[in-house]
Amino acid sequence: MGKRWIMHVDMDAFYASVEQRDNSALRGRPVIVGGISERGVVATASYEARQYGVHSALSIKKxxxxxPDGVFLRPRIAYYKNISLQIRRIFANYSPYIEPLSLDEAFLDISGMELQYSDVREIGKAVKAEIKEKTGLTASAGIGPNKFLAKLASDLEKPDGFVLIPYGKEREILAPLPIRKLWGVGKVTENKLIAAGYKTIGDIAAASPEMLQAVAGNQGRHLFQLAHGKDTRTVESERRSKSVGSEHTYEHDLRQREEIDGQLRILAAEVARRLRRQGLMGRTITLKIRYTDFETITRSYTFDSAGVYSEKQLYFSAQKLYAKNTLGAAVRLLGLTVSQLHSLAVQENLFSEDDVIKETVTTVIDKIQRRFGTQAIMKGPLQAVSDDGFKEDFDKKE
Structure with a gap:
């Protein structure tokens, strides 16, 4: 059996690069794409903007x-999606096994493809060249024996980079790199490891799993494997959503409960619509609350029943979860997510005639909103949840 080769392709500053490609006046200038209000966040910053310390997830205000001389633009998501599809069609020329991670990056399992080229490096160069030729955009690519090494490699020489990590060279290449290059090491874990004396991936590789577990908990054994260049995950070409959700950052802080309830209802409607669109329902509901001082908490609930998907169920659940909030501080952001997903399969005889009518009306509303926008038609205020078994299920664990 031949060697396993995984490629990771990451478009360089994707949204900002698209804007610079389409508008020559923006080339060479610091371009920041994201929510342009004071409460917005940066989605993508061009490399010119990054020289000023601007990066994704940074607040627009900062x-x-x-x-101050940056060009701030709203994202054109639908347009970026079309370009992303064009890039994925290019990927399909090199592998049938493609795992998109977002609009601007994906894994490809190119195992066996090296037999059609003089060297596995030529595959990466060919992908990059075709993307440049057909879209006018640059990508960075990495190839390695597994997903972790491929993703790490694609990040080593950005922008417009290409790095191959060959078999037998994994630990040599990894050893001098900082521990933040390990997949899954965020700021908190990085600080813990540095405080314990681990500064490079080589330091992690030289430790024992038990020593790392004492510092990083259950993640310690995982980090030990990565530090040795080991990652057994496969490219999932048939990826399924692990969660469906929505979140809003508000222009002004939410202080009144009536105001918060109204926003919870909007979130419930959005998430319910997305679940229906994908034919999914889920068992776990999570509410995310971020306060004006940026403290963030989450509250979750898992149902014993098959799951939930309707706006009414989601809204009621969000209300109950919010009631567990005891801080009483002003709210900056709310998010609602449904996980533990599975196919929406509801037996018709479980519905009353009224329920069937409501579902039919909901389907019609979905069609109108898809064509004319979500503001074209909306439901009136939700009625109180009746004793349909849903409320009792939630209250059992109170």
Missing amino acids: ARRLC
């Missing part, structure tokens, strides 16, 4: 301070 980005304006760091880069």
Whole structure:
């Protein structure tokens, strides 16, 4: 059996690069794409903007301070999606096994493809060249024996980079790199490891799993494997959503319960619509609350029943979860997510005639909103949840 080769392709500053490609006046200028209000966040920053310290997930307010001469643009998501599909069609020329991670990056299992090229490096170069030729955009690519190494490699020489990590060279290449390059090491874990004396991936590789577990908990054994260049995950070409959700950052802080309830209802409607669109329902509901001081908490509930998918169920659950919030502080962000997903399969005889009518009306509303936008038609205020078994299920665990 031949060697396993995984490629990771990551478009360089994707949204900002698209804007610079389409508007020559923006080339060479610091371009920041994201929510342009004071409460917005940066989605993508061009490399010119990054020189000022601007990066994704940074607040727009801070980005304006760091880069006052930057060009701030709203994202054109539908347009970026079309370009992303064009890039994925290019990927299909090189492998049938493609795992998109987002609009701007994906894994490809190119095992066996090296037999059609003089060297596995030529595959990466060919993908990059075809993307440049057909879209006018640059991508960075990495190839390695597994997903972790491929993703790490694609990040080593950005932008417009290409790095191959060959078999037998994994530990040599990994050893001098900082521990933040390990997949899954965030700021908190990084600080813990540095405090314990681990600064490089080589330091992690030289430790024992038990020593790492004492510092990083259950993640310790996983980090030990990665530090040795080991990752057994496969490219999932038939990826299924692990969760469906929505979140909003608000222009002004939410203080009144009536105001918060109204936003919970909007979130419930959005998530319910997305679940229906994918034919899914889920068992676990999670509410995310971020306060004006940026403290963030989450509250979750898992149902014993098959799951939930309707706006009414989601809204009621969000209300109950919010009631567990005892801080009483002003709210900056709310998010609602459904996980533990499975196919929506509801037996018709479980519905009353009224329920069937409501579902039919909901389907019609979905069609109108898809064609004319979500504001074209909306439901009126939700009625109180009746004793349909749903409320009792939630209350059992109170």
